[in-house]
Amino acid sequence: MEPLGIAEAVLWTRGYHAPADHREEPMPTSRTVAVTGLGAVTPYGVGVEPLWNGLLAGRSTAARIRRFDPSDHAVQIACEVPGFEPTEHLPRRLARQLDPFAQYALVAAAEALGQAGLLAAAEGMHWPLGDQADSRRVGVVIASGIGAIQEATDQHERLRTGGPRRVRPYLAIALPLNMAGGQVAIRHGLRGPNYSVVSACASASDAIGSALDLIRAGRADVVVAGGAEAAVNPLTIAGFAAAGALSRRNAEPARASRPFDVDRDGFVTGEGAGVVVLERPAHAAARGATVLAEVSGYGISNDAYHPTQPAPDGDGAIVALRLALDDAGLDTSDVDHINAHGTSTRLNDAAEAVAVRAVFASQADRIPVTSTKSAIGHLLGAAGGVEAVATVMALANGVVPATLNLERRDTACDLDVVAGEPRKQALRTALSTSFGFGGHNAVLAFQAV
């Protein structure tokens, strides 16, 4: 039983969809794109609703690691997706082909496309588009920071203990980082632009920024964009702990992620996926889609400074913030919420606060800031995706969830960080910031509708 080449194997499973021509309007038309769908798998569970309810309730999801026995690890806590059973959400055959990071991506993508009203009925392995979009004009940009680490370590263990013949062939399709987006396209028959971007903890925000660019450039009408990560794994936890990035507050997991607090000592690893459906506004309007918010700007830069440390003067972050504002045509006075990167590391939170102050000056006094990571940990390459979902929900609902564990704000973090209770106020414009190892900075601007 010789395997086909990978390309042939993929062709085998690719559904063919007859071309349909829906391009009734000229393009590109708008600098701003619509958000018409949201999807999430987070430490609160599967779906946007448990995420948003959890953030409003201010419940920490950090706990002792259950995925593996962490007893001999310096860091023994994480924010895991609770009770995720892949075959409850995906056909068994498809679930088998995927690392957990891609399973999360497919589940979140289906939720987002479903909310956007773009899906017909599921048929076995496939869940095709309905008739509201031309499949050739629907793209996918799903990022990950780390990718299929579980698949890599599991199969490496089989190689070590059983030899090469014991390594499963699905490794070849489960391992590559692009396969989250590739499998989303195969499952839903999305034949437009499709690639991944990798920029560590800025990955998902860069994916959404890339999707914005694709639509602005006229390359797609709809792009499914976001990030996925499943790095609660002995290898990654050991390595990030060794690098000193993770909180060691093992005895009090719920108090470990404390962005902007003076007693913060590192981030708590989270996992999951956050996906948005971006759409050309005229396309959304023509099919009567509900627009949840808009993405209006994207700023991207690099610190060119250090592999792990942010530039202490916030230089690269400042550039990205200003580029995002310029790209969206916004003034600092327009911004009324920032969903911060806010990892709970000593260096990030201070540098981020310096950058926000440098850009917004006294305006920062009236801008409520929150860190989603205080509740669900740091989802690394998925963080910007889930935080985009949280930012859209904040705009749509006029409420900023609180940052947990902010007991004594670090004086070096001179921002209006929402603490205690969620803050209700009318919101028009929000930024979401993401920064990553490697000096990556990505800032997205969102508008309420």
Next chain:
Amino acid sequence: MTDPPRLDPRIASALHDLFGIPQADLRPDAELDADLQLDSLSVVELQVALEESTGVRINPEDPSQVRTLADLQSVVEAAIVTGQPAFPSLKLSEDR
């Protein structure tokens, strides 16, 4: 009167665990590609799983002749008779 040959439970269990194929679909004449929708990677995935559950190497002389579940069962039975170990275990000392 003889009972129809029963599918080796290890094959049935692998087909369910790996691909979610229900017992009712597992007729001896079911074709791996046309009926069970097993693409080439899935067939090799199945092969690795069966080698694990049987402990023997499954290595048909002519893979293209393995088209149905009955063919697969014959190959697995022949492999068990031959009894070539599937995964010679490695010793750590040799591995370094």
